[in-house]
Amino acid sequence: MQPRNMSMRGVVDLGAVKAASEAAAQRAARAASAPQAGPDGTPGGGAGGGFFVELTEENFDSVLALSQQAPVVLEFSSQRSAHSIELGAVFERLAEEFAGRFVLARLDIDASPGLAQELVMQAQIQGLPAAVAVIAGQLAPMFDRAAPQEEQLRQILDQLVA
Structure with missing residues (x-):
């Protein structure tokens, strides 16, 4: 097995984000907001064959835990950004193509502003x-x-899952 050639530059410990997320989740629970995803975190129908999840304050911990088994790609998106919408479609195709070698977690910055800000x-x-x-609970910037x-994104993902 060859060593990964990934720089640790920019890697961030998510402990503070997790604590902030837990506090935000408690606030959200008290506010009795309507759930935006199914019980497993996937949007209705589970797009991406289970390789895609809508990231929310409620499922943040479980999605973060997935990073211990496979890389989780956090995609920051907004319906107000045409580029985000286009990128989302590309990420969904690639998540399907990679068939579980990574998990795509989409964070709608408009729907979860507290978590997005953190x-x-x-x-x-x-x-x-x-x-x-x-990767194993640590943030690694992609772009x-x-x-x-x-094609460039496919190459980045190939390096990520190598």
Whole structure:
């Protein structure tokens, strides 16, 4: 087995994000907000064959735990960004193609602003579209403000799961 050639530059411990997320989840529970995803975290129908999940404050801990078994790609999205919508379709195709070698977790920054703010600060994201990988609970920046083309993104994901 060859060693991974991944830089640890920019890796962030998610402990503070988890604590903030737990506090936000408690606030959300008290506010009795309507759930935006199914009980397993997938949107209705489980798009992506189970390789895709809508990230919310409620399922953040369980999605973070998945990063112990496979890389989790956090895609920051907004319906207000055409580039985010286009990137989302590309990520969904690639999640299906990679068939479980990574989990795609989409964070709608408009639907979960508290969690989005914490993660954006931790990952030092400057703008959309943006994505970071979570590997064993650690953030590793992928890109922000400029999404790679599909083939470049496929190569990035190949390196991520190698």
